[in-house]
Amino acid sequence: MPNSNLTLIRVRGKRHKTSASAVEDVACKARVANRNKSCSSRPSKQSAKHNKHSDKIRLRDGSRAKMVGKRVGHLEALPVELIEKIFLLSLEFNFARASPAFGALLSRxxxxxxxxxxxxxxxxxxxxxxxxxxxxxxxxxxxxxxxxxxxxxxxxxxxxxxxxxxxxxxxxxxxxxxxxxxxxxxxxxxxxxxxxxxxxxxxxxxxxxxxxxxxxxxxxxxxxxxxxxxxxxxxxxxxxxxxxNVLWAPDFLPMIVWTVPDEFFAEKPWTEEKFRLLHSLLSHAPHDFLLSAPNYLRPNTTIDISRDKIQGCIHHAITLENVGLLSMLLSWDERAYRYSSVLSPSTQNTQSPESYGTSGERYGIPGEHFVTATRQSEHPGLFQVLLRANAESIPYDDLEITSWAMRQEDRAFGEWLLNYMIDVPARRRDNTPLFSGGWATRFARHPEDFPDDPDCYIWWNAFEKYVEEHVAGLEAPELVMR
Incomplete structure (x- = not known):
């Protein structure tokens, strides 16, 4: 070879030079394609008007509800009355959650x-x-x-x-x-x-x-x-x-509440309106009705409201020093315990014996409530409300309660409380409570609403006045049959 240092390159085919006319043809085709694309992306006035309202559905009154999103499905395009009827007949709440469109239509x-x-x-x-x-x-x-x-x-x-x-x-x-x-x-x-x-x-x-x-x-x-x-x-x-004088019939209970789900108690914060809502719901739980009704009138279901959750609300009411709410919750808790221990202990009475007593025993409240009351207020009224609920539930050997009783400005009540704490073990053993019932009995104003201790007179009148000032007009409903 004349020059052995050169590297051989394999060339496939023959090289051709692109003519100017061919380049012009390609450029022309590109301009035409771009023009067509631009024209197709510009909607007509009629189609633009249609698209503007395609994301709306006509309501019964002639107005339109704007839907979230650009496309409306076949089911979402049904008349609003039909969508409402499907939902209310099925009572399937996931239907309303299936799409933002259904949620908007049914949020009325x-x-x-x-x-x-x-x-x-x-x-x-x-x-x-x-x-x-x-x-x-x-x-x-x-x-x-x-x-x-x-x-x-x-x-x-x-x-x-x-x-x-x-x-x-x-x-x-x-x-x-x-x-x-x-x-x-x-x-x-x-x-x-x-x-x-x-x-x-x-x-x-x-x-x-x-x-x-x-x-x-x-x-x-x-x-x-x-x-x-x-x-x-x-x-x-x-x-x-x-x-x-001629006819007899049981009272009608137009509204009834079988459950308050745990999620209701978990949601924060606890506002005054939420406490009032809870009060209304608990007032319609038919504990007393189910206890007094004949078997043929009792529905085949149970009341599912957690007493543990209510105890948390009682604790919160003590910290707020809301005596009206506290007494109402204590009254409901007593009726719920009476119902659970008599009618359905296997499904309702799930609380620990240390806190509430077991089925067949007397009603009680957690002793921690008394300790919370002493930490919250030096006034004896709040503590006495808990005594009225169940005096035998007091932790009789608790140092905080003992110290609180010793520094009471009302020396007569403080001395009475110290003496009563000594008597609590014997009262528990002999089943001789200070009161025959709790706040449910108190609201009913039964003759047994007075303490089984003549020495209570030293603080009883002041307690009655305290209750009248803080629980005026509050009556825990008794769902009983005449």
Whole structure:
């Protein structure tokens, strides 16, 4: 080879020079393609107007609800009335959570009102066709289908856990269920109704009375039944009663609460409104009714409200020095214990024996509440409220309580407390409590509402005055049958 230092390069094919005309053709094709793409991305005025409203759905009143997202699915495009009916018939809350569109459509006050009514209305005659027709008219366009106790309990848990559920909505439900009960079973013409006719002045007074805050309800109204016999209609916060010399019937409980889920107690903070909401819910738990009702009237379900959670609320009420709330919670806890120890100890009485006593034993409260009261206030009133709940639950050998009693400004009460703490072991052993009942008995004002110790007179009058000032007008409802 002439030059052996050169490296051989393999060349495939023959090189051709691109002509200027070919380059111009490629550039022309690119310009045409870009022009077509630009034109296709510009919608017409008609299509733009359509796209503008494609993410909205027409409501019953002609307005449009804006949906989240740019595309609306086939189910989301159904009429709002049909979507509401599907949801209310199924009572499947995951349906409302399936898409933002469903959530927006179903987040309406009317839907919330119907759900709350179905969750808390206690229908005494679910088999009565006339009452079902009246309720369907009240709920229209939804047809009323009575729920079983366990179905209603599950619905209550779902409703209470929703963010939209509040005290105002529960009060509206309170009025709704009372109106339905009165129209169906007191004033109605069905065989299971009293057919009561009120005097004209009383009828007007009843309408005004039901417009008030349900917590203030409490009145009697005169009238006559379908047989012309004189009757009295009683409206209370939790019940409706009809009294007659001829007919007897148990009181109606238009609203009933079977459960308060644990999630309700976990949500913070505990505001004054939330405590009032809890008060209303607990007031409609039918502990006393189930204890006194004959077997054929008892629903096949249980009350599922955790006493452990309520004890946490009692502790919080002590730290707030809210005596009214504290006494109400103590009253509810006593009734709940009485129910759990008699009717369903296997499912309800899950607390430790050290804290509350075992099934068949006397009611008690955790001793830590007394210690918390001494740390919270030097005034004896708060501590005496706990003594009235269950005096034998006091930790009789606790140093903090002993020190608190010794520094009491009311020396008479401090000395009495020190002497009583010495007697507590014997009272526990001999089952001779200072009081025969707790705050549930106190609210009922039974004759046994006085201590089994003549020396209590040195502080009893001051305690009565303290309670009157802090618990004025508060009455724990007794859901009992006449």
């Amino acid at each position: 006050k009317r839907v919330f009102r119907i759900l709350t009514f179905l969750a808390f209305y206690n229908n005494p005659r679910p088999d009565d066709g006339r009452s079902a027709a009246y309720i369907s008219n009240f709920l229209r366009p939804l047809g009323y289908v009575p729920l079983g106790p366990n179905e209603q309990k599950a619905l209550q848990a779902e409703v209470i856990n929703c963010r939209w559920f509040n005290l105002s909505l529960l009060k509206q439900c309170h009025r709704d269920v009372f109106q339905v009960t009165l129209q169906n079973f007191v004033f109605g013409d069905s065989p299971c109704s009293f057919g009561l006719v009120l005097d004209n002045p009383d009828f007007d007074l009843l309408a005004k009375h039901l417009d008030q805050n349900p917590e203030d309800w409490g009145a009697y109204f005169k009238g006559k039944d379908r047989h012309g016999q004189s009757c009295h209609l009683e409206i209370k916060f939790h019940r409706v009663g009809v009294m007659s």
